[in-house]
Amino acid sequence: MTPTSSTTAPAFDVVVIGAGIVGLAHAYEALLQGLSVAVVDRAGGAVHGASVRNFGHACITPQTGEARGYATEARRRWLDLAGAAGFTARESGTVVVARTAAELAVVEEYAASDPDTERLDARAVVDRVPVDPDPVVGGAFLPLDLQVDPREAAPAIATWLASQGVRFSWRTTALTVESGRVTTSRATFEADRIVVCTNHDVDRLFPRLAEQADVVRCRLHMLRADVDLRFPLTVPLFTGWSLLRYSGFAAMPSAGALRESLRASLPAGVAWDLNQMYTSPFDGSLIIGDTHVRDVDAPPFQDEAGFELVIAETERLFGVERIRVRERWQGVYASAPGREFLIEEPLPGVHVVTVTTGIGMTTGLGIAPSVLAPRGTATSVPESSTAVAV
Numbered sequence: 347m348t349p350t351s352s353t354t355a356p357a358f359d360v361v362v363i364g365a366g367i368v369g370l371a372h373a374y375e376a377l378l379q380g381l382s383v384a385v386v387d388r389a390g391g392a393v394h395g396a397s398v399r400n401f402g403h404a405c406i407t408p409q410t411g412e413a414r415g416y417a418t419e420a421r422r423r424w425l426d427l428a429g430a431a432g433f434t435a436r437e438s439g440t441v442v443v444a445r446t447a448a449e450l451a452v453v454e455e456y457a458a459s460d461p462d463t464e465r466l467d468a469r470a471v472v473d474r475v476p477v478d479p480d481p482v483v484g485g486a487f488l489p490l491d492l493q494v495d496p497r498e499a500a501p502a503i504a505t506w507l508a509s510q511g512v513r514f515s516w517r518t519t520a521l522t523v524e525s526g527r528v529t530t531s532r533a534t535f536e537a538d539r540i541v542v543c544t545n546h547d548v549d550r551l552f553p554r555l556a557e558q559a560d561v562v563r564c565r566l567h568m569l570r571a572d573v574d575l576r577f578p579l580t581v582p583l584f585t586g587w588s589l590l591r592y593s594g595f596a597a598m599p600s601a602g603a604l605r606e607s608l609r610a611s612l613p614a615g616v617a618w619d620l621n622q623m624y625t626s627p628f629d630g631s632l633i634i635g636d637t638h639v640r641d642v643d644a645p646p647f648q649d650e651a652g653f654e655l656v657i658a659e660t661e662r663l664f665g666v667e668r669i670r671v672r673e674r675w676q677g678v679y680a681s682a683p684g685r686e687f688l689i690e691e692p693l694p695g696v697h698v699v700t701v702t703t704g705i706g707m708t709t710g711l712g713i714a715p716s717v718l719a720p721r722g723t724a725t726s727v728p729e730s731s732t733a734v735a736v
């Protein structure tokens with residue numbers, strides 16, 4: 347079928363391709379600057395991408411460098427948008443539970459290095475989160491982190507932006523991008539600036555840019571389940587596995603010893619690149635994850651062994667005999683070695699913005715001000731950060 351791209355839409359100051367959190371962030375920034383903006387997405391709504399398949403965890407506290415700068419700005423914007431668009435952004439913080447001496451060593455080093463982080467003893471951990479008290483040796487509270495319901499937040503932001511005059515064109519696939527012009531499966535859009543926020547599908551529109559940065563797809567096992575907890579989980583929960591993943595923790599002197607300790611105690615966890623973590627959407631169920639497999643493509647077939655691992659570790663952590671799985675899904679996000687962001691201007695006025703590790707909910711809303719800084723103004727370029735695979 348020939349795409350019907352012969353009509354030309356009115357010209358906009360900014361056209362955004364992709365209505366995930368990164369694309370919505372740029373539409374919001376353009377709106378704040380008083381610019382006219384259109385968003386095109388090939389899906390029928392903000393219902394399909396990584397931005398609805400995740401934990402809804404804005405993990406501000408343990409970010410460093412460039413990511414920390416974006417995360418700090420994103421935190422403000424999450425709270426502003428929650429008020430404006432009418433969704434919940436909980437100022438929950440995050441609890442980290444340590445169940446071994448190796449985990450506790452990293453937690454203690456991190457808490458000593460970060461004035462925001464509160465060190466918790468074992469009693470305080472089991473009072474705050476409904477884990478099995480038995481092996482808990484301590485933990486920490488990360489106060490800056492936020493929690494949203496990922497299935498609520500992006501659609502609510504899109505609806506609100508539309509009410510403020512942002513033009514959304516759903517079920518519209520961007521086919522080609524050049525300076526000043528996007529051809530799509532419906533119409534040609536002309537714009538002063540174009541922002542490409544297609545996540546891992548950056549390689550469909552800009553294959554050479556993606557290849558140069560070694561961008562691939564990272565796919566994850568995710569579950570939603572009912573679990574008979576001692577009491578409801580009201581904060582995001584990290585385990586020792588999470589301490590290997592975020593740049594602030596991973597930089598601690600004991601992180602290497604923790605990796606070896608986890609490798610020895612649960613080799614399957616290392617094989618599946620486990621990040622055992624939890625959030626609880628506001629209905630009381632648990633979002634449970636996750637594993638990581640990286641490749642150019644993300645075949646849809648999820649090996650049951652990945653789910654079995656995550657379920658077994660969940661039952662062990664909470665000291666329950668059986669969890670009742672409601673949903674299983676595959677998450678996919680862009681991943682690139684040695685970098686957390688691919689932010690480039692490959693053509694004049696065409697910006698590619700891809701978060702290349704699993705921190706787009708944390709940082710995405712904070713990236714847009716520097717990308718869309720009015721031309722000729724100095725942008726505050728945050729210092730570069732050490733990339734860690736999340």
Ligand SMILES: Cc1cc2nc3c(=O)[nH]c(=O)nc-3n(C[C@H](O)[C@H](O)[C@H](O)COP(=O)(O)OP(=O)(O)OC[C@H]3O[C@@H](n4cnc5c(N)ncnc54)[C@H](O)[C@@H]3O)c2cc1C
Nearest residue numbers: 364366367368388395396397400520545677705706707708
């Ligand atoms: C399982 C999982 C758990 C995660 N957990 C967390 C977490 O706890 N905290 C955190 O900070 N981050 C987390 N992340 C990462 C975070 O979800 C992503 O970094 C973020 O959602 C990326 O946003 P995005 O807008 O770039 O991509 P997406 O949300 O994937 O949006 C991209 C959009 O582009 C559209 N699109 C693609 N190509 C085209 C085209 N040619 N034309 C038109 N439209 C197109 C797609 O339809 C899609 O809507 C997680 C990710 C996953 C998968």
